[in-house]
Amino acid sequence: MLLRGSDVWNITKIIALLPDLVKEIMAIKPSETGAPDSYVWYPAASGTYSARSGYAAALESNPNKPVLPIATASLxxxxxxxxxxxxxxxxxxxxxxxxxxxxxxxxxxxxxxxxxxxxxxxxxxxxxxxxxxxxxxxxxxxxxxxxxxxxxxxxxxxxxxxxxxxxxxxxxxxxxxxxxxxxxxxxxxxxxxxxxxxxxxxxxxxxxxxxxxxxxxxxxxxxxxxSSTQVTPTLITQSPVISIPPDAIVCNTDVAWNPITKAAGIGWIFTAQDSQLQQGSESHTWIQSAFQAEALVVRVALSHAIQLGYNKIWLRSDSLGLIKAIVSTSKPKNLYGILSDVETLSASFISLLFQEP
Structure with missing residues (x-):
């Protein structure tokens, strides 16, 4: 087969990009519980379409996108x-x-x-x-x-x-x-x-x-x-009191992630009445971010809790963003598989509370 010069250039470009493509593919963490496929708006980090992200995508893909005059651009x-x-x-x-x-x-x-x-x-x-x-x-x-x-x-x-x-x-x-x-x-x-x-x-x-x-x-x-209306600010000095079942098992999670090697170590520990019950740890490769590692340890910890027969869990993570993502109706695109599993595993518990310590 005879290759044209443009074909050779394209193949060379693809080969040069292969390491990055492999990293992106390996960093995908699919669902382990068979979560259904879902539509994702890729240009947005959240995976959810918005008029703003749509406008930005259309502007970026337009080869004839308008260029602001110098006077306006420096304004x-x-x-x-x-x-x-x-x-x-x-x-x-x-x-x-x-x-x-x-x-x-x-x-x-x-x-x-x-x-x-x-x-x-x-x-x-x-x-x-x-x-x-x-x-x-x-x-x-x-x-x-x-x-x-x-x-x-x-x-x-x-x-x-x-x-x-x-x-x-x-x-x-x-x-x-x-x-x-x-x-x-x-x-x-x-x-x-x-x-x-x-x-x-x-x-x-x-x-x-x-x-x-x-x-x-x-x-x-x-x-x-x-501006003349006086508003007295309310200062919250204590976290709101949360009702926790007296026989709930406390699960604390934590991760360590290396941004260079993309390797992560995850760990979790189960305690009850200040006494340690069980613990676990794992190492993972091809982890995109610490945020992804935080989500991964929650999935693994819940699976371990089910194996141990725990049905009331108070799970505490030091990632507020992750807690918000778990309870949100929309899932970030890079965590869709993991958080779908978390949602599925949650149905196995009588009570399950997520909280930032």
Missing amino acids: NWNKMIWNVKCPPKQKLLIWKILHDAIPTGDNLQRRGVPHIANCPHCGEYESIDHLFLHCPFATRIWDLAPIKTRFDSASCTGFVTTLEVSSLWTCLPPTGVTRDIFFWITWTIWMARNQRIFESRSSTLMDVISIALSNAQEWTRAQGDL
């Missing part, structure tokens, strides 16, 4: 957007604007959506910079903004620059708005645009400014009312 997002004192919906709008993700005329045309791409106010080609900065309707609104230094939006190079400049603005009294007026006016311009398109309602310049200022004043006052 301090926390300072300029997420930590700004304004409603979350306004922060989300600014975030979408910076990602070129709002349905302006030019964006809709680029996406193949049949839509009139002209500005509803002046008839010019509608882009983000035009709608919020360069449209005559927008420039006159910014002229009316009650800020100390006049802002000429028509001469501003772009939305990112305007956002950065707006952090230095000072609002004039008696508006009652001390800062972040840029977010309020931007939001109101967007609302006025949508009302004109979808409801055939036109807003005057004074309407936009008045609505922006009144909404900002009302929201600011509401935040003051909330």
Whole structure:
């Protein structure tokens, strides 16, 4: 058989990856009690699909995924957007604007959506910079903004620059708005645009400014009312009292895991009334993480307890994450087989309590 150059390269690449693939395969710990197969969303560590993980996977697999402009990519997002004192919906709008993700005329045309791409106010080609900065309707609104230094939006190079400049603005009294007026006016311009398109309602310049200022004043006052409310924190100094059967067997588990060799030693001990009953230990190879080892020792300890005839167990593990995973309805994908076995083995006990010591 004659191999092409690309075939040889692919085979070489596969051979180079074999050690890692072998490690991943050997680290899979299947169920020992015949747990049924289950659908798993692999891009998420939990194995459960979410809109966020789906979006990230789609973006990662898109060869033509958008690249942010340099000015936007270097933006301090926390300072300029997420930590700004304004409603979350306004922060989300600014975030979408910076990602070129709002349905302006030019964006809709680029996406193949049949839509009139002209500005509803002046008839010019509608882009983000035009709608919020360069449209005559927008420039006159910014002229009316009650800020100390006049802002000429028509001469501003772009939305990112305007956002950065707006952090230095000072609002004039008696508006009652001390800062972040840029977010309020931007939001109101967007609302006025949508009302004109979808409801055939036109807003005057004074309407936009008045609505922006009144909404900002009302929201600011509401935040003051909330911050003035005194909340007395509750300090829990003791763990809640848990009712444990008097004849329950206490099972303590622990592990030691080597991240280099991927080997783990697991151990467990059964006690009753402070006296040792039984104990056990095992060594395992190809263990992905200490978390996987913690789950493995629970499965082995429960199997040992069943063999010894114990039917009331108080199992204590020093891994809070594992305890949460055991009692959760969804199982992490790399622990599905082990935790399914734990669930199956649990049915063999009259009472079984999991707790972090």
